[in-house]
Amino acid sequence: MTDIERVGVIGCGLMGAGIAEVCARAGLPVTVVERDAQAARSGRLRVTRSLDRAAAHGRIDAGAREAAAALITVTDQLEALHDRDLVVEAVAEDERLKLDVFTRLDPVVTGEHTVLATNTSSIPVIRLATATSRPERVVGVHFFNPVPVLRLVELVPSLLTSPTTTARAQTFVTGTLGKEVVRTRDKAGFVVNALLVPYLLAAVRMVESGSASVEDIDRGMVLGCAHPLGPLALTDLIGLDTTRAIAESLYTEFREPQYAPPPLLSRMVEAGLLGRKSGRGFHTYDER
CATH class of the missing domain: 3.40.50.720 (NAD(P)-binding Rossmann-like Domain)
Known part of the structure; x- marks a missing residue:
């Protein structure tokens, strides 16, 4: 105790x-x-x-x-x-x-x-x-x-x-x-987010570039890598605003392109599409 x-x-x-x-x-x-x-x-x-x-x-x-x-x-x-x-x-x-x-x-x-x-x-x-x-x-x-x-x-x-x-x-x-x-040492992102956020941002960039649909990206990672949630569904759960804030903190500290928030993520935050908390992000959620 x-x-x-x-x-x-x-x-x-x-x-x-x-x-x-x-x-x-x-x-x-x-x-x-x-x-x-x-x-x-x-x-x-x-x-x-x-x-x-x-x-x-x-x-x-x-x-x-x-x-x-x-x-x-x-x-x-x-x-x-x-x-x-x-x-x-x-x-x-x-x-x-x-x-x-x-x-x-x-x-x-x-x-x-x-x-x-x-x-x-x-x-x-x-x-x-x-x-x-x-x-x-x-x-x-x-x-x-x-x-x-x-x-x-x-x-x-x-x-x-x-x-x-x-x-x-x-x-x-x-x-x-x-x-x-x-x-973990006192560095932006610590352990988990320093590894996780570049992965989430890569999924957003795939949507932004038209490489694959939101549904197919998430399905691919769930079925192909046994993840419980796809990266875009996970971004919705975390909150797009929170994801962007973490990415900005990482980019400010390290100045590496992998940490830079994609324009699509920023536009969605500005539009109030924050994920589960707002009812809509990359997916749409029942308000209940």
């Missing part, structure tokens, strides 16, 4: 809600902060629906579902995080937004040993850590969507993260949450 007993999460979208859920299912009280009261209500509903699905599919029983729900508080007050042992930032993959969160969080969390974590999937952790007065206690803890289902977490210490912070974060992820950790 770990000395982390009270958890805070900033952001209650898909990732934040998932992180809050797995922490509550591990028996920890969780305070989630959203930008306003309406977003807090929506976030609470997102967590509740996910717990309902888990119970309906037999992954947890009714008692565990009720216990987890009772441990989660969703608010729009950042000050509610003042007594947390661990705070995980899980807002949108936008560097300016994340920097603002860490700048505002720094004076709020007063605990001498509180770990500040970011769920960023591509932004170098050191950039966020230096927005605080305690960069030695900032670490990357990157979960994967859907958080309650996927077991992997990338652990990303920056050049200034203390060994104690890294060890506490790893013990929490493995001992308390029961997930698997891979450690």
Whole structure:
């Protein structure tokens, strides 16, 4: 187990809600902060629906579902995080937004040993850590969507993260949450996205050039390579806006053509075709 007993999460979208859920299912009280009261209500509903699905599919029983729900508080007050042992930032993959969160969080969390974590999937952790007065206690803890289902977490210490912070974060992820950790250096994209995103972008370029249809590209990778999802369906699941943001972060750091977002991806984001979250991306989804 770990000395982390009270958890805070900033952001209650898909990732934040998932992180809050797995922490509550591990028996920890969780305070989630959203930008306003309406977003807090929506976030609470997102967590509740996910717990309902888990119970309906037999992954947890009714008692565990009720216990987890009772441990989660969703608010729009950042000050509610003042007594947390661990705070995980899980807002949108936008560097300016994340920097603002860490700048505002720094004076709020007063605990001498509180770990500040970011769920960023591509932004170098050191950039966020230096927005605080305690960069030695900032670490990357990157979960994967859907958080309650996927077991992997990338652990990303920056050049200034203390060994104690890294060890506490790893013990929490493995001992308390029961997930698997891979450690990676603090480089844009880390391990998974540095490998995955060029593959997704290559599929987008195939559509853009007319080499093959969306359906045939996805079918080819599912049937030919035994992938559970084709690359374009996976891009829809991740979100086209998130995929573009990760690609831009990778391209900014490495300046390699394979990381450059294709024009088609950018046009679709500008049109609001974001994938599953908007009901339409490379595929169309039932709003239900």
